[in-house]
Amino acid sequence: SESLVVCDVAEDLVEKLRKFRFRKETNNAAIIMKIDKDKQLVVLDEEHEGISPDELKDELPERQPRYPSYAAAIWIYSLLEAFSLTSEKTFIVYSYKYQHEDGRVSYPLCFIFSSPVGCKPEQQMMYAGSKNKLVQTAELTKV
Secondary structure, eight states: OOOOOSSEEOHHHHHHHHHHHTOOOOSOEEEEEEEETTTTEEEEEEEEESOOHHHHHHHSOSSOOBEEEESOSTTHHHHHHHHHTSSSOEEEEEEOOEEOTTSOEEOOEEEEEEOOTTOOHHHHHHHHHHHHHHHHHTTOOOO
């Protein structure tokens, strides 16, 4: 059975996410997304290059939900803790350098969805109902 899709993903964001997924740069980077309630679309909010998880946390507004996508799960707990301190919903895709124990380097993508306590029920529904579509569109296979 298919899951409910509340908001679709803007076409220009679909292309941006595809390029981000296959980027050649080796610095940390993030795409922050939000929902345009009037158009009922997930849209690009901000892009960041060379940004640490702590810097990214500081960039997020306190009352706007977003979709984050990050690379590698090593920072996931500290990131989730940081995002839970904001009162805005957020989608983020984050790409970062990960050094494996055997010396290999990879640049995983990490998807973060924050739905802080205190958000309006309408926002919670829009973001929760759009998350799976965004994950599928961004081809984030290990969520």
